Amino acid sequence: QVQLQQSGPGLVKPSQTLSLTCAISGDSVSSNSATWNWIRQSPSRGLEWLGRTYSRSKWYTDYAVSVKSRITINPDTSKNQFSLQLNSVSPEDTAVYFCTRVSSRLGAFDIWGQGTMVPVSS
Amino acid sequence: DIQMTQSPSSLSASVGDRVTITCRASQSISSYLNWYQQEPGKAPKLLIYGATSLQSGVPSRFSGSGSGTDFTLTISSLQPEDFATYYCQQSYSTPLTFGGGTKVEIK
Numbered sequence: 531q532v533q534l535q536q537s538g539p540g541l542v543k544p545s546q547t548l549s550l551t552c553a554i555s556g557d558s559v560s561s562n563s564a565t566w567n568w569i570r571q572s573p574s575r576g577l578e579w580l581g582r583t584y585s586r587s588k589w590y591t592d593y594a595v596s597v598k599s600r601i602t603i604n605p606d607t608s609k610n611q612f613s614l615q616l617n618s619v620s621p622e623d624t625a626v627y628f629c630t631r632v633s634s635r636l637g638a639f640d641i642w643g644q645g646t647m648v649p650v651s652s
Numbered sequence: 653d654i655q656m657t658q659s660p661s662s663l664s665a666s667v668g669d670r671v672t673i674t675c676r677a678s679q680s681i682s683s684y685l686n687w688y689q690q691e692p693g694k695a696p697k698l699l700i701y702g703a704t705s706l707q708s709g710v711p712s713r714f715s716g717s718g719s720g721t722d723f724t725l726t727i728s729s730l731q732p733e734d735f736a737t738y739y740c741q742q743s744y745s746t747p748l749t750f751g752g753g754t755k756v757e758i759k
């Protein structure tokens with residue numbers, strides 16, 4: 531059974547970098563039939579897809595335009611995990627952050643991490 | 653970006669009621685439409701994928717229909733555990749986008 535376990539700091543100061551990691555069990559970050567995504571949820575923005583990484587002979591990443599200049603999503607094949615870095619955060623980045631899997635067979639977010647509430651505050 | 657609009661934003665219903673939630677895409681997305689259920693404090697859970705396919709383990713009282721721009725999620729007989737917020741999401745193109753949610757409350 532596939533599980534995603536999130537880890538990372540729960541509080542970030544404005545202008546600093548938000549960093550989260552998602553450890554995968556029961557599947558592989560290198561799978562050619564899945565993509566690995568980050569989504570956030572806040573009362574003001576609802577559910578917002580931030581980006582994804584996936585392997586199809588080589589690695590690809592896609593990012594939402596709203597965060598494209600500040601975001602990096604990286605796979606780590608040695609630890610079977612992927613990470614989110616969001617630079618220069620502001621209070622508007624306060625949200626619950628989720629890592630998720632999209633399986634190619636379903637084309638939907640079928641596996642979710644537990645979520646991490648990240649307040650951005652001094 | 654493809655905008656997803658859900659209606660209503662909230663509804664009150666009783667156990668046993670038939671409930672229908674609609675989702676409209678700003679352009680045609682064929683059948684690339686998914687539905688999720690979210691309980692407070694939890695991650696969303698996949699209910700329906702590809703507009704009409706029931707995810708494994710999801711009760712058969714949930715069903716989805718539609719294609720193109722107009723979609724529907726139906727709960728045939730509302731159960732106590734169904735009181736939650738429901739979201740639609742398009743997987744036709746990036747950025748992947750969600751509807752604003754429909755909160756189903758107890759009448």
